[in-house]
Every structure is written in C-alpha cells, then in structure tokens.
Amino acid sequence: MIADLAALHADALRAELLAPAGPYTALDVLERTGSTNTDLAAAAREGAPDRTVLIAEEQTAGRGRNTRSWVSPARAGIHVSVLLRPAGVPVARFGWLMMLGGVVVQRVLGGLCGVDAVLKWPNDLLVGPDRAKCCGVLAEAVGGANPAVVLGIGVNVHQRADELPVGPGGLPPTSLALQGAECLDRDRILVELLRELDFAERQWREHAGDPVLSGLVERYRQVCGTLGQRVRVELPAAGGANRFLNGVAEDVDDDGRLVVRTANGSAQPISAGDVVHLRPASQAE
The missing domain is CATH 3.30.930.10 (Bira Bifunctional Protein; Domain 2)
Incomplete structure (x- = not known):
C-alpha cells in the first residue's frame, strides 16, 4: 500500500x-x-x-x-x-x-x-x-x-x-x-x-x-464531545495508586479544566487525567 x-x-x-x-x-x-x-x-x-x-x-x-x-x-x-x-x-x-x-x-x-x-x-x-x-x-x-x-x-x-x-x-x-x-x-x-x-x-x-x-x-x-457524557477519569497516581473519578462531564471552565459532576452532587474540576467516555448522561439509569 x-x-x-x-x-x-x-x-x-x-x-x-x-x-x-x-x-x-x-x-x-x-x-x-x-x-x-x-x-x-x-x-x-x-x-x-x-x-x-x-x-x-x-x-x-x-x-x-x-x-x-x-x-x-x-x-x-x-x-x-x-x-x-x-x-x-x-x-x-x-x-x-x-x-x-x-x-x-x-x-x-x-x-x-x-x-x-x-x-x-x-x-x-x-x-x-x-x-x-x-x-x-x-x-x-x-x-x-x-x-x-x-x-x-x-x-x-x-x-x-x-x-x-x-x-x-x-x-x-x-x-x-x-x-x-x-x-x-x-x-x-x-x-x-x-x-x-x-x-x-x-x-x-x-x-x-x-x-x-x-x-x-x-x-x-x-465542539467538545466530552460534555454531557458520563465519564470515568483516571487521575494522576498519588503514592503509587491509581485514583478514579466517575460522573457527568458538565463543562470546561475558563482555566481549561474539565468539570465533572459526581454522584454526590459535587463539581470536581480536573486539570489532568485520562478520560473514558461511558455513555451519554441522558441514557443513565
């Protein structure tokens, strides 16, 4: 080829x-x-x-x-x-x-x-x-x-x-x-x-x-397709252990951070991490 x-x-x-x-x-x-x-x-x-x-x-x-x-x-x-x-x-x-x-x-x-x-x-x-x-x-x-x-x-x-x-x-x-x-x-x-x-x-x-x-x-x-998605974010390792955050991606703030709304209702700004799209929030149970 x-x-x-x-x-x-x-x-x-x-x-x-x-x-x-x-x-x-x-x-x-x-x-x-x-x-x-x-x-x-x-x-x-x-x-x-x-x-x-x-x-x-x-x-x-x-x-x-x-x-x-x-x-x-x-x-x-x-x-x-x-x-x-x-x-x-x-x-x-x-x-x-x-x-x-x-x-x-x-x-x-x-x-x-x-x-x-x-x-x-x-x-x-x-x-x-x-x-x-x-x-x-x-x-x-x-x-x-x-x-x-x-x-x-x-x-x-x-x-x-x-x-x-x-x-x-x-x-x-x-x-x-x-x-x-x-x-x-x-x-x-x-x-x-x-x-x-x-x-x-x-x-x-x-x-x-x-x-x-x-x-x-x-x-x-x-043009950010992450917004509105249910996501899992793998956060930078702390003390050698991986940390994960699950929630709905709601916004990208004025500092470029992804704002994730977790199950307890808190809004967590993420400045670094690997994001996995799970499914649209509208399809959540």
Missing part, C-alpha cells in the same frame, strides 16, 4: 505557506524521523524563529500525552509540528495552545474532509458514529529567554485498520480513509490546517492568550 501513496510536495507547500505569500517563516519536510516535536523543540532551543514548521512523512517515535509513543506508516498520515513564540502572552497561558490546536483540527477535518468530528477533552479528535480517534494534538513548552511552544498534530489519513494501534482506555482508532472522508489529499489538508492555525493563534495572541476574550474557550466548548 505504501508504494501507492503520494509523497508530500514540499516545494508547493513552501510556495503556499511561507512568507511573503503565507504566514510561516520556515518549512521543512523530512522523509523519516523519530518525532517532529522532539526535533523542533531542539531547534527552538537553538533559536529557531516563530512560525517554523516541521513535517515528516514517517515518524518512528511520535509522542503523545503522558509520554506515550506511537508509530505511523510512511506517507499514511500527517505529522506536523509548529514552533510558536507567543510574544505578549503570559507563559501560564501557553497550555491553551493544545486546546486551540484541537479546535483547529475539528474545524478543518469536519469542513474540508466532511467527517463528523468532536473533541475528547483535552486533545483527541473523535470521528464517525463510533467516535473513534483520528487525530491527536500535543503542545510542549520550551523554556529560555524567549520561551516557545511546539504544537504537534498527528492525523490518521490513509491507514488501514490493521495499521492502527488501540489507544489508552480502549479508545478505538480510525483514519480519514476508513471514515470515507471527502478529502484524503495530505497536501491540501496540511495547507488548510496551517492556515487555520495561523488565523486562530493570531486571534488568541492578540488577546494576550486570554481564552475568554479571544473566544477560544467558548469555541472549545461548542
């Missing part, structure tokens, strides 16, 4: 996306690497400029949340990382870029590719009637005198079912091809993703990263 998949057109991507025609300052396409996020974080420490883009045809050690790793076949998916240096935004608000990235991929894949897509808090894109995972977003801060964030986006495009590993919590995986998406052109998807990301990030940056004034938190709520 790999031999039949088209390679990305690096020169065409640069012509559309690099200044002066586009909003980005540098763009490279690698044939193979361990992780575009790792590579771009290293470049950030060496002074790479704002809006540097790194894309790989194949990743052998891609990274997700909680240090999880994953591998994708060559030319089957999209693996892109963007270096952002949000001047004027407090470092404490940099974490919102992961959720901003989620809003961007939901909008582009839902619109351009015609798939039914929602976000699973905080960073997974679920598509189709089975709500299977098609995309993940990861933001990693890079400290220093000129702090940065590397925002990584991974999209399953052409993968067959046997090429997709099951995610944490038994989350079923899928690809755009398996969902019958209207667009499987990786070049076109990349251009739309990066243009939409530029627009959304500039709007957020113009408001000093404020999620309320920029409209980001409200846009996130509108």
Whole structure:
C-alpha cells in the first residue's frame, strides 16, 4: 500500500505557506524521523524563529500525552509540528495552545474532509458514529529567554485498520480513509490546517492568550464531545495508586479544566487525567 501513496510536495507547500505569500517563516519536510516535536523543540532551543514548521512523512517515535509513543506508516498520515513564540502572552497561558490546536483540527477535518468530528477533552479528535480517534494534538513548552511552544498534530489519513494501534482506555482508532472522508489529499489538508492555525493563534495572541476574550474557550466548548457524557477519569497516581473519578462531564471552565459532576452532587474540576467516555448522561439509569 505504501508504494501507492503520494509523497508530500514540499516545494508547493513552501510556495503556499511561507512568507511573503503565507504566514510561516520556515518549512521543512523530512522523509523519516523519530518525532517532529522532539526535533523542533531542539531547534527552538537553538533559536529557531516563530512560525517554523516541521513535517515528516514517517515518524518512528511520535509522542503523545503522558509520554506515550506511537508509530505511523510512511506517507499514511500527517505529522506536523509548529514552533510558536507567543510574544505578549503570559507563559501560564501557553497550555491553551493544545486546546486551540484541537479546535483547529475539528474545524478543518469536519469542513474540508466532511467527517463528523468532536473533541475528547483535552486533545483527541473523535470521528464517525463510533467516535473513534483520528487525530491527536500535543503542545510542549520550551523554556529560555524567549520561551516557545511546539504544537504537534498527528492525523490518521490513509491507514488501514490493521495499521492502527488501540489507544489508552480502549479508545478505538480510525483514519480519514476508513471514515470515507471527502478529502484524503495530505497536501491540501496540511495547507488548510496551517492556515487555520495561523488565523486562530493570531486571534488568541492578540488577546494576550486570554481564552475568554479571544473566544477560544467558548469555541472549545461548542465542539467538545466530552460534555454531557458520563465519564470515568483516571487521575494522576498519588503514592503509587491509581485514583478514579466517575460522573457527568458538565463543562470546561475558563482555566481549561474539565468539570465533572459526581454522584454526590459535587463539581470536581480536573486539570489532568485520562478520560473514558461511558455513555451519554441522558441514557443513565
């Protein structure tokens, strides 16, 4: 199957996306690497400029949340990382870029590719009637005198079912091809993703990263499929023991936390944890 998949057109991507025609300052396409996020974080420490883009045809050690790793076949998916240096935004608000990235991929894949897509808090894109995972977003801060964030986006495009590993919590995986998406052109998807990301990030940056004034938190709520679901949250281990919280996901607050209403009626804000969707609250007994 790999031999039949088209390679990305690096020169065409640069012509559309690099200044002066586009909003980005540098763009490279690698044939193979361990992780575009790792590579771009290293470049950030060496002074790479704002809006540097790194894309790989194949990743052998891609990274997700909680240090999880994953591998994708060559030319089957999209693996892109963007270096952002949000001047004027407090470092404490940099974490919102992961959720901003989620809003961007939901909008582009839902619109351009015609798939039914929602976000699973905080960073997974679920598509189709089975709500299977098609995309993940990861933001990693890079400290220093000129702090940065590397925002990584991974999209399953052409993968067959046997090429997709099951995610944490038994989350079923899928690809755009398996969902019958209207667009499987990786070049076109990349251009739309990066243009939409530029627009959304500039709007957020113009408001000093404020999620309320920029409209980001409200846009996130509108496309977050976790809201209204009965959920089980595996909380970060304390003292070596796993802790779980069950309830109904009611809101994403202005700090980006998932608010879960438990059986005793208390509202618990969750800033970190693995969320499993159980079933809609409306179907609860």
